Every structure is written in C-alpha cells, then in structure tokens.
Amino acid sequence: MDFPRILTANWGLPELHRLPVARQRGVYGRLPRAFGMAPSEITQVVKDSGLRGRGGAGFPTGVKWGFVPPPEKRNGKSVYLLCNADESEPGTFKDRYLMWLDPHLLIEGMIISSRALDVHRAYIYIRGEFRFIARRLEQAVNEAYDAGFLGKNILGSGFDLDLHVHVGAGAYICGDETALISSLEGEKGQPKLKPPFPAVEGAWRSPTIVNNVETLAVVPWLIENGAAAYKALGTPTSPGTKLFSASGHIRKPGVYEVPLGYPAAEFLEKECGGLFPGRKLKAVIPGGSSVPVMTAENLLKSNLDYESMQRNLPGGDSNKIIDAGGSYLGSGGFIVMDDTTDMVEGLTNLLRFYAHESCGQCTPCREGCGWMYQILCRVRDREASPGDLLVLRDLADNIHSKTICFFGASAAMPVQSHLTHFRGEFLERVQHNARGAGAA
Ligand SMILES: Cc1cc2nc3c(=O)[nH]c(=O)nc-3n(C[C@H](O)[C@H](O)[C@H](O)COP(=O)(O)O)c2cc1C
Ligand code: SF4
Numbered sequence: 231m232d233f234p235r236i237l238t239a240n241w242g243l244p245e246l247h248r249l250p251v252a253r254q255r256g257v258y259g260r261l262p263r264a265f266g267m268a269p270s271e272i273t274q275v276v277k278d279s280g281l282r283g284r285g286g287a288g289f290p291t292g293v294k295w296g297f298v299p300p301p302e303k304r305n306g307k308s309v310y311l312l313c314n315a316d317e318s319e320p321g322t323f324k325d326r327y328l329m330w331l332d333p334h335l336l337i338e339g340m341i342i343s344s345r346a347l348d349v350h351r352a353y354i355y356i357r358g359e360f361r362f363i364a365r366r367l368e369q370a371v372n373e374a375y376d377a378g379f380l381g382k383n384i385l386g387s388g389f390d391l392d393l394h395v396h397v398g399a400g401a402y403i404c405g406d407e408t409a410l411i412s413s414l415e416g417e418k419g420q421p422k423l424k425p426p427f428p429a430v431e432g433a434w435r436s437p438t439i440v441n442n443v444e445t446l447a448v449v450p451w452l453i454e455n456g457a458a459a460y461k462a463l464g465t466p467t468s469p470g471t472k473l474f475s476a477s478g479h480i481r482k483p484g485v486y487e488v489p490l491g492y493p494a495a496e497f498l499e500k501e502c503g504g505l506f507p508g509r510k511l512k513a514v515i516p517g518g519s520s521v522p523v524m525t526a527e528n529l530l531k532s533n534l535d536y537e538s539m540q541r542n543l544p545g546g547d548s549n550k551i552i553d554a555g556g557s558y559l560g561s562g563g564f565i566v567m568d569d570t571t572d573m574v575e576g577l578t579n580l581l582r583f584y585a586h587e588s589c590g591q592c593t594p595c596r597e598g599c600g601w602m603y604q605i606l607c608r609v610r611d612r613e614a615s616p617g618d619l620l621v622l623r624d625l626a627d628n629i630h631s632k633t634i635c636f637f638g639a640s641a642a643m644p645v646q647s648h649l650t651h652f653r654g655e656f657l658e659r660v661q662h663n664a665r666g667a668g669a670a
Pocket of ligand 2: 403420421587588589590591592593595596633634635636637638
C-alpha cells in the first residue's frame with residue numbers, strides 16, 4: 231500500500247538524531263509557517279485533522295487542546311505542555327524508537343504545539359529505565375537551544391519556550407496523566423480523580439496538556455501538509471497513520487507505521503512477516519497488554535482502527551466488546567501468540583505485572599489485582615477448583631470501572647477476555663478438582 235510515512239520516513243538514516251541531519255530532512259522547517267499562523271489557527275488545523283491521541287484512549291487532540299481556558303479565565307496562571315514518554319505497558323515500544331531515532335521531530339512538534347497552546351515551559355516526562363534515551367533527548371534539546379529553536383524569541387518570532395527532560399523513577403502508573411503530573415511535581419506518582427481534568431487544572435494547579443510522544447510528533451506534518459491531507463489517510467473517524475509495535479511469535483518483530491483501517495490480516499503477513507513455519511495463529515492482544523485478547527478468527531476479520539477494533543460499540547462496556555469478539559486499538563502494541571502458547575501461563579504472567587504495579591490507592595485494584603494473580607497461580611499449578619474461575623471472573627467484573635484510574639480496567643480486561651475466549655484451557659486446568667465442580 232502506498233501512503234506517506236508521517237513518522238518513520240527518515241528512520242534508519244545515520245545520525246538522524248543529530249541536528250544537521252534532522253534539518254536536512256526538513257525537521258524544524260515547519261516552524262516559520264507555524265509562527266506565521268495565529269495560535270488558534272494551529273489548534274484549528276489539529277482539530278480539523280481529526281488526530282486522535284496515541285497514548286491509548288484515542289481522544290481527539292484538537293478537542294483536548296480546546297479545553298484550555300482562554301487567558302482571561304486563567305487567573306494569571308501559565309499553561310504547561312507535558313509529553314508523556316513513560317511507555318511502560320508490556321507490548322508497547324513505539325515511542326522509545328521515535329525518541330531514539332528522531333528526537334528533533336518530537337521537539338519540533340512540541341514547539342509548534344506550545345505555540346498553539348500559549349505554553350512557555352514544556353516537559354518531556356520519560357520513564358526511568360530510558361535514561362539512555364533521555365541523554366539523547368537532552369543532547370537534541372541542547373542542539374535546539376544552540377540553533378535558536380528553543381529559548382527566547384525563537385526565530386525572531388517573539389515566542390519563548392523552555393523545554394526540560396524529566397526522568398521518572400520507573401513506575402507504570404506514572405504513565406497515567408494525573409500520576410505523571412504528581413510525579414513531575416515531586417509528589418508520589420499516584421493518579422487523581424477527574425474532574426478537574428488537567429487541561430483545566432493540572433501541573434501546579436495550572437492548565438496542562440498531556441500528550442503522547444507519537445501524538446506530538448505528528449503535528450509538524452499537519453502544519454506542512456494540512457488537515458485535509460491527513461484526513462485523506464485512514465478512515466473518516468480514525469484518520470492518519472499509526473505506529474504499531476509488533477512482538478511475539480512473528481518473523482519480523484518491530485515498529486511499523488500503517489494507515490489506520492489497515493487490515494489486521496495483511497499487517498500480520500506483510501509487516502510482521504507472518505508466523506514461523508508450521509505454526510498456527512492462536513491469539514493476538516492488539517493494543518498493548520491492557521486491552522482484551524482476541525482469538526485468531528476475530529483478529530483476522532478486523533481492521534486496525536478504533537471503531538473496527540471495538541466492533542463499533544461504545545468503549546465503556548468492555549464485556550459487550552469482548553462478547554462481540556472485539557478489543558481496543560489502545561497504544562498499538564500488537565502481541566502475537568501462536569498455537570504453542572499456554573494462555574493460562576500467559577495471563578498469569580500478565581497479572582503478576584498488574585499486581586506489582588497497582589499504586590494501592592483503590593481497594594478493588596490494590597486487593598483485586600493481587601487476588602486475581604494468586605488465583606491464576608493456583609489455576610496454572612492445577613490447585614484451583616472450577617468455582618475459583620467464577621471468583622476470578624467476579625473479581626475482574628468488580629474491579630472494572632470502580633477505581634480512580636483506568637489501571638483497574640486494564641488489569642480486568644485481559645482476565646475477562648481470556649475467560650471468555652479461552653475458557654476451555656482454564657477449565658482443563660481445574661476440572662480434575664472435584665470441589666465446586668459444575669460451578670463454572
Ligand atoms: C496506567 C496507565 C498508564 C498509561 N501509560 C501511558 C503511557 O505510557 N504513555 C501515554 O502516552 N499515555 C499513557 N496513558 C494514558 C495517559 O493517561 C493519557 O491519556 C495520554 O498520555 C494522553 O495523551 P494523548 O491524548 O496524546 O493520547 C496511561 C494511562 C494509564 C491509566
Ligand atoms: S486503579 Fe489502581 S493504579 Fe489506579 S489509582 Fe486505583 S489503585 Fe492506583
């Protein structure tokens with residue numbers, strides 16, 4: 231399929247992370263046009279493009295930017311832009327490549343976005359384990375300062391912007407935007423109830439936009455090519471291209487950019503290089519570890535866009551989506567499992583992660599994730615009874631939507647979907663145990 235590579239066009243070029251090569255490839259070339267536009271015009275282009283946030287929820291970026299109160303309603307407070315570079319979800323590894331290979335593209339996106347949002351201090355909040363990427367980002371930021379793309383009076387426009395790279399301590403929960411803000415402020419990295427939404431009251435109780443790395447890196451292309459060119463790619467409700475990080479039992483794991491709406495079967499064959507010889511597709515988690523697992527059959531008839539994945543159902547009721555064979559596009563972490571996969575073992579491993587990473591504020595999540603993990607260990611070890619599967623399902627249903635942040639649902643959906651689609655494998659592990667037989 232022929233389509234413009236918005237994010238990956240220059241990947242693989244030697245020294246792309248250094249300013250001279252980045253500039254040769256057009257990075258920072260969109261700044262003069264952006265500075266010639268009114269801030270509201272930039273926001274309008276982003277709104278018209280239909281760009282949806284690439285951090286997982288797919289919320290329209292321009293709409294989010296529109297929630298920032300106008301200057302007269304800010305009580306003199308500054309607006310902040312935070313780039314969410316936490317990327318700690320199992321199976322998701324696209325942002326780290328973007329920052330490692332083309333850091334100046336992200337910086338250019340942040341400059342243009344800051345101009346649109348009246349931001350004069352912006353941050354890249356990066357996961358603690360990515361210290362080597364943080365160092366590369368810092369080098370790129372320093373180069374951008376030296377060239378006059380950051381700092382005072384950028385390119386003579388009168389616009390000032392300072393950009394800081396902030397390294398977290400390595401906690402998955404700090405990827406949640408409100409936890410990220412608390413962590414940046416020097417507080418414990420724990421989520422907060424919304425509202426207030428960060429766009430109205432975020433970092434230092436000031437209006438704050440949190441956007442994903444990939445989201446911000448798209449902005450220069452939008453300025454150069456316009457909203458209509460972006461909308462011409464993808465589907466009407468999921469426009470543009472998206473990065474997918476493909477892993478698991480495939481011949482070519484990696485990060486691939488494809489237009490949204492791309493057929494999953496084609497992605498598996500062409501981009502991922504297909505399965506290993508003699509293997510059959512069993513399951514795919516299409517959007518990072520937090521989304522429901524799909525059977526091979528359901529995946530192969532899906533397209534890679536938000537609506538197709540959700541079977542055109544509203545996102546709130548994950549059980550309906552799971553029953554319809556769907557999932558979520560999430561962050562695009564495409565985890566492929568062939569017929570050698572033990573689904574009980576896989577889910578147990580996943581729940582170990584969630585039980586460990588729960589921040590502990592909400593009882594359903596703090597206690598529930600640990601219980602689900604313990605039950606799964608017993609199922610895996612053939613020590614559980616059929617009734618335990620009912621308890622497991624009940625726990626997942628009672629965690630979902632009953633917590634402060636979406637982490638609870640992220641831990642529940644893998645359990646709900648595995649028990650729905652791979653029930654036989656779980657039953658097989660418990661059926662020998664007479665206690666509670668028939669209950670499941
Ligand atoms: C537990 C948890 C972890 C998250 N991790 C990330 C992350 O690593 N990167 C990210 O961009 N968004 C992450 N999010 C989503 C953010 O809260 C937020 O929606 C996102 O950064 C907004 O950016 P976008 O509008 O560009 O998608 C996470 C959410 C939760 C609940
Ligand atoms: S859902 Fe879990 S991770 Fe999120 S705030 Fe509650 S306890 Fe913390």
